[in-house]
Amino acid sequence: MLLRLDPQDRRPLHEQVASAIRRAIADGGYPAGSRLPPARDLAAALGINPNTVLRALRDLREEGLLEFRRGRGVTVRAGADGRSALVERLQAFLREADRAGYPPREIIKLIEEMR
C-alpha cells in the first residue's frame, strides 16, 4: 500500500491517514475483498501512533469503504472502490475552495443554486 503524508497538510493526522488510505485503494492494488496491511504495520511505516491509524480505519469503516471482520482483519468493502476516489477528489476540492475563501457551507450553497 502506497502512502504519502503531506507535511504542509494541517488537518488532524487521522484525517490525513484516512485520505492516504482512500487514495491508495482508489489507485488500485487493493481490490474489493482484499485485506489491508495490519494497523501496526501501517503505523510503523508512517512513523506514527497505531491508535491514529486505528482511528483512520474506523472512520473509513463508518464511511463504508472498509469492513472489519473477525479473523479476516480489515478488508475493502465490495462496491466501494469508485466511491473512495470520488470522496478523495471531493475533499481535495473542498480544501482548495476553502483556501480560495469558499468554506464548505458556501460550496453547499453554490450546489443548491445549481440544482
Next chain:
Amino acid sequence: MTFQTRIRASTAGWVILVTAAIVVAMLATRGRLPDPIATHWGPSGQPDGRMSFLPALLIFLALWAAIAAGLLATLFRDSLLTHRGYRAGLGALLAGAGVFFLGLTGTTIAANLDRTDWADARPVGLGQVALVLVVAVAAGAGAGALARRGPHVEPIRTHARPEPLSLAVDEHTVWITRVTNRFLTGLAGVFLVAAAATAIASLVLPRWVLFAIALPLAVIAVAGTALSSVRVEVNWNGLTVGYGPWAWPARRIPLSEITEVWTERRTPAQVGGWGYRGLPGARTTVMIRAGDCLVIRRRSGAEFAVSADDARHGAALLDALRQQLRVDSRTSRTRRSPR
C-alpha cells in the same frame, strides 16, 4: 506410472517400512524385555527412567508419525516434485528422520534385551547417541543425493518492469505490505506443540530425546514462524524486509545498493519450497506464498526477491526513489530523513 506417482509411492513406502520396523522390532522382542522398560538414561549412562511397554511404543510411533506427516504433507503439488532441490531436501529429511527413529528404537531395545528389571538395563552413553546421529545424517545425505536425480523443471518466469510513479516522490512517501501464509503459521504451531509434548515426555524418556528431538522441533517451529509472515517496506531508507509476525529480525537494503527493480510472479515450485530459498549471494527468494514478488538486483549482481502484495506500487516507488537518489547525488543535494 508417472514420475510423481513413483516419488509419492516410494516416500509413502519408506514411511510405512520404518513404522512397521519399529512395531515389529518392539513386539517381536517383547518377551525378552522387562516391563516397564528403561527409557531414560542419566548423564552417567545408567538408566534412571522407565515406561510401560505400550506407552513407550506409542510415543516412539507418535513422534515419528508427526515428523513424517509434516514432510509428506508437502507432496501434494506435482510441480514441486519435478524440482530437484525440493526432492533432495525432502529425501534427506525423511531418510534421516526414519533412520534416527530406527536407531532410537534399536538402542532402547538393545539396552533392555534379556534384562529382568529396567534398572539393570545396559548403559546408554553419548557415544551410542552420536553413532545414531551420524548414521542418520549419512543416510539423509545419501537419500538427498539420490533424490536429486531425475527431471528438473524451472517454469518460465514473468517479469514486469515498474511503471513510472504518478505522484511526486519525496521522503514522505512510503510503501508497506504484509504477506502471511496461515497454513505455514499453523504448521509451525504444530511443530511447537510437538516440541512441547516431547519436552514433557522427556521426563520419562531418555534425556537426550529432549535435545535430539524437542530442541530441533522447537528450532523448526521458530524458523517456521519467522518465515510464515513477512513485512516489506519501501521508503527513503531503502527496502526493508521484516520476518515473522513482529517483523523482527529485519533486513534493510539501502537505495544505493539497488541497481534494478521489477516484479515477478513466482511459485514455491520454482524456488524450491517455502521460506528463505535459493543461493545466498546469487539468487534468493523469501517465498511466503505463490504470487507476486518484488525483485531487486543488488550492486553485487545478486538478485533478491520477496513475496509482496501490491508489488507493482512497491516496485514503482522503489525504482523512483532509487533514481531520485542518483539524481540527488549527482547534483549533491541532501535530503533530511523523515520524522
